[in-house]
Amino acid sequence: MTSKSSFKYFENTNLIPFGWSGSGKPSLATTGNLSEYLHSLKRAVFFLEKDQNFLLANEGNPTAPDGDFNLLAFSLPSVPEDLGDPGFKKQYGLKYALYAGAMANGIASEDLVIALGRAGFMGSFGAGGLLPARVEQAILKIQSELLDKPYLFNLINSPFEPALEQQTCELYLKHGIKVIEASAYLTLTSSLIRYRAAGLLKLADGSIQISNRIIAKVSRKEVASKFLQPASEEVLKQLVADGMITEEQVKLARLVPMADDITVEADSGGHTDNRPLVGILPAIIKLRDTLQEKHHFAQPVRVGAAGGIGTPASALAAFMMGAAYVATGSVNQSCVESGSSEHTRNLLAQMESTDVAMAPASDMFEMGVKVQVLKRGTMFAMRSQKLYEIYQRYESIDDIPAPEREKLESTVFQKNLDEIWEECIRFFTERDPRQIERAMNNPKDKMALIFRWYLGLSSRWSNCGEKGREMDYQIWTGPSMGAFNDWVRGTYLEACGNRRAADVSLQLLTGAAYLLRIRILESQGLRFGSEIREFIPTQV
Ligand SMILES: Cc1cc2nc3c(=O)[nH]c(=O)nc-3n(C[C@H](O)[C@H](O)[C@H](O)COP(=O)(O)O)c2cc1C
Numbered sequence: 130m131t132s133k134s135s136f137k138y139f140e141n142t143n144l145i146p147f148g149w150s151g152s153g154k155p156s157l158a159t160t161g162n163l164s165e166y167l168h169s170l171k172r173a174v175f176f177l178e179k180d181q182n183f184l185l186a187n188e189g190n191p192t193a194p195d196g197d198f199n200l201l202a203f204s205l206p207s208v209p210e211d212l213g214d215p216g217f218k219k220q221y222g223l224k225y226a227l228y229a230g231a232m233a234n235g236i237a238s239e240d241l242v243i244a245l246g247r248a249g250f251m252g253s254f255g256a257g258g259l260l261p262a263r264v265e266q267a268i269l270k271i272q273s274e275l276l277d278k279p280y281l282f283n284l285i286n287s288p289f290e291p292a293l294e295q296q297t298c299e300l301y302l303k304h305g306i307k308v309i310e311a312s313a314y315l316t317l318t319s320s321l322i323r324y325r326a327a328g329l330l331k332l333a334d335g336s337i338q339i340s341n342r343i344i345a346k347v348s349r350k351e352v353a354s355k356f357l358q359p360a361s362e363e364v365l366k367q368l369v370a371d372g373m374i375t376e377e378q379v380k381l382a383r384l385v386p387m388a389d390d391i392t393v394e395a396d397s398g399g400h401t402d403n404r405p406l407v408g409i410l411p412a413i414i415k416l417r418d419t420l421q422e423k424h425h426f427a428q429p430v431r432v433g434a435a436g437g438i439g440t441p442a443s444a445l446a447a448f449m450m451g452a453a454y455v456a457t458g459s460v461n462q463s464c465v466e467s468g469s470s471e472h473t474r475n476l477l478a479q480m481e482s483t484d485v486a487m488a489p490a491s492d493m494f495e496m497g498v499k500v501q502v503l504k505r506g507t508m509f510a511m512r513s514q515k516l517y518e519i520y521q522r523y524e525s526i527d528d529i530p531a532p533e534r535e536k537l538e539s540t541v542f543q544k545n546l547d548e549i550w551e552e553c554i555r556f557f558t559e560r561d562p563r564q565i566e567r568a569m570n571n572p573k574d575k576m577a578l579i580f581r582w583y584l585g586l587s588s589r590w591s592n593c594g595e596k597g598r599e600m601d602y603q604i605w606t607g608p609s610m611g612a613f614n615d616w617v618r619g620t621y622l623e624a625c626g627n628r629r630a631a632d633v634s635l636q637l638l639t640g641a642a643y644l645l646r647i648r649i650l651e652s653q654g655l656r657f658g659s660e661i662r663e664f665i666p667t668q669v
Pocket residue numbers: 229230231232233234236255256257283285310311312313346394396397398399400435436437438456457458459460462604605606607608609610
C-alpha cells in the first residue's frame with residue numbers, strides 16, 4: 130500500500146498491467162490538483178506512476194506495460210448526460226435521465242414543469258386533487274411556454290371519484306398531451322386504457338406508432354405486471370362498443386405493453402408503501418425481463434427509480450442497480466418554483482431524514498391508507514392520527530364524549546363540528562353530491578367527511594401559507610428531503626430561496642457522475658480522503 134496526501138494506492142492484483150503514453154506532460158499529484166483533475170468530468174483521468182512518484186494526466190493512452198509510465202488506474206469522461214438509458218432520453222427529448230414526479234394540488238406547478246423542461250429534464254404537472262378547469266389552465270400555460278420541449282401530466286387513479294379521472298383523461302386527449310405519469314393504480318381503468326389505445330396507429334412499414342406514452346409509477350410487482358403487458362381484452366372491447374377507440378386500435382393494443390416506462394417507487398413522500406429501493410427495483414427489473422421474454426415487444430419497457438433520491442449517492446445507487454432513469458419528488462417541493470408556501474419550504478429545508486411520520490390520507494381515510502408527512506414544525510401527523518383513532522372508536526359524531534368533542538373543536542378544528550358539516554355539504558354538493566347522500570344515511574360516513582375536512586384543508590393551508598394554521602400544515606415529504614439537506618448543508622443550496630429545480634436536478638446528477646468516477650477508481654485500487662469522496666455543490 131502506498132500513501133500520498135489525499136489518496137492511497139492499494140496494489141490491485143486483478144488489474145492487467147498497463148503502461149501509458151501521452152502527448153501532454155503528466156503532473157505530479159498534489160492535494161491541490163487531485164480535486165481539479167477529478168472534477169474535470171468531461172475529460173478522462175489517469176493515475177500514473179514513474180520512479181516511485183504519483184502523477185496525474187487527463188489525456189493520453191493506455192499502452193503495453195513497458196510504456197513511459199505505469200498506469201495504476203483511470204476513468205473515462207463521466208458526465209451527467211451519460212447516466213441512464215439513452216433510449217429514455219431520446220424517447221422524451223431529454224438531455225438527462227431524470228424527471229420530477231407529480232406533486233398533487235399543483236405543488237408540481239407550471240413554473241416547476243417549465244423550468245425543468247427548458248433545462249433538459251422534464252416535470253410531471255401535479256394534477257391530482259385539482260378540478261379539470263384548473264388542469265386545463267395548466268395545460269394551456271405549459272404548452273404555450275414549452276412548445277416542443279418535454280413535459281408530462283399526472284393521471285391519478287381516483288377510485289372514489291372516477292368521473293374526475295375520466296374528465297382529466299379527456300382533457301389530455303383533447304389537448305394532445307403526449308406523455309402522462311399514471312399513478313395510484315391497482316387495476317387499470319378504462320380511462321387509462323382508452324388514453325393508451327387511442328394513440329395507436331399502424332404505419333406503412335407495419336410498425337406501431339405509439340402517440341400516447343405512459344410512465345407508470347408503481348411500488349408493487351402485481352401492479353407492475355399489469356403495465357408490463359397489453360391492456361385487458363374486456364376493457365378494450367367495451368371501449369370499441371362505446372365508440373371510444375377503433376377495432377384497429379384494439380388489434381394494435383394487443384401488441385404493445387400498457388406502459389413505456391415503469392417508475393419503481395420506494396419509500397417516498399406522500400402515498401408510499403415504504404419499500405426499500407434495493408429490494409423492489411431489482412425485483413421489478415427481473416419481472417420486466419420475464420414478461421418481455423414472453424411478449425417480445427418491439428420496445429421493451431424501461432424501468433426507472435424513485436423514492437429516496439435526494440443525494441448524488443442515492444441517484445448513482447439507482448443507476449448502478451440498473452435504473453434507466455431516476456425520478457425525484459420531495460426535493461422539488463423545497464424549490465422556489467414549487468406550489469408550496471414559503472413557510473413550508475423553510476420547514477422542509479430544515480428537516481432531518483428522521484423527521485417524517487405516516488399519517489392518515491385524506492383521499493382514503495376510511496380505508497386506513499396513510500401518507501408520509503413532515504412531523505417537525507407541524508402537529509398535523511399527531512392530530513390527524515388522533516382523528517383516525519376517534520373514527521375507529523366511535524360510530525358517529527354524536528357518540529364522541531362531550532369533553533373529547535370540545536377538545537377537538539378547540540384545538541384541531543378551531544370550529545364547531547356542526548359548522549364544519551355545513552361546509553362539507555356546500556363543498557361536496559358542487560364536487561360530488563353522492564358523498565353527502567351517503568353521509569346522510571350513515572353517521573360513520575358523516576364523521577369521516579367531517580374529519581376529511583381537516584385532512585383536505587391542511588394540505589391547502591400548507592400550499593397557500595394560511596396564517597395562524599402553521600401547526601396544522603400537512604406537508605407530504607420523504608426521508609430524501611432530509612438527506613438532501615445533509616448533503617447541501619454549508620453550501621449555497623442550504624437556503625431554500627436558492628433552490629431552483631433544474632439546478633438541484635443538475636447538481637444531483639453531476640454529483641452522481643462524479644461519484645461514479647470515484648467508485649471506478651476505487652475499484653482499481655485507489656482510496657481517497659473524505660474531502661475527495663464527497664461532491665459539494667457549487668454555484669455556477
Ligand atoms: C408533496 C408531494 C406530493 C406528491 N403528490 C403526488 C401525486 O399527486 N401524484 C403522484 O403520482 N405522486 C405524487 N408524489 C410522489 C412524487 O411524484 C415522487 O414519486 C416521490 O416524491 C419520489 O420520492 P421522494 O419523495 O423520496 O423523492 C408526491 C410527492 C410529494 C413529496
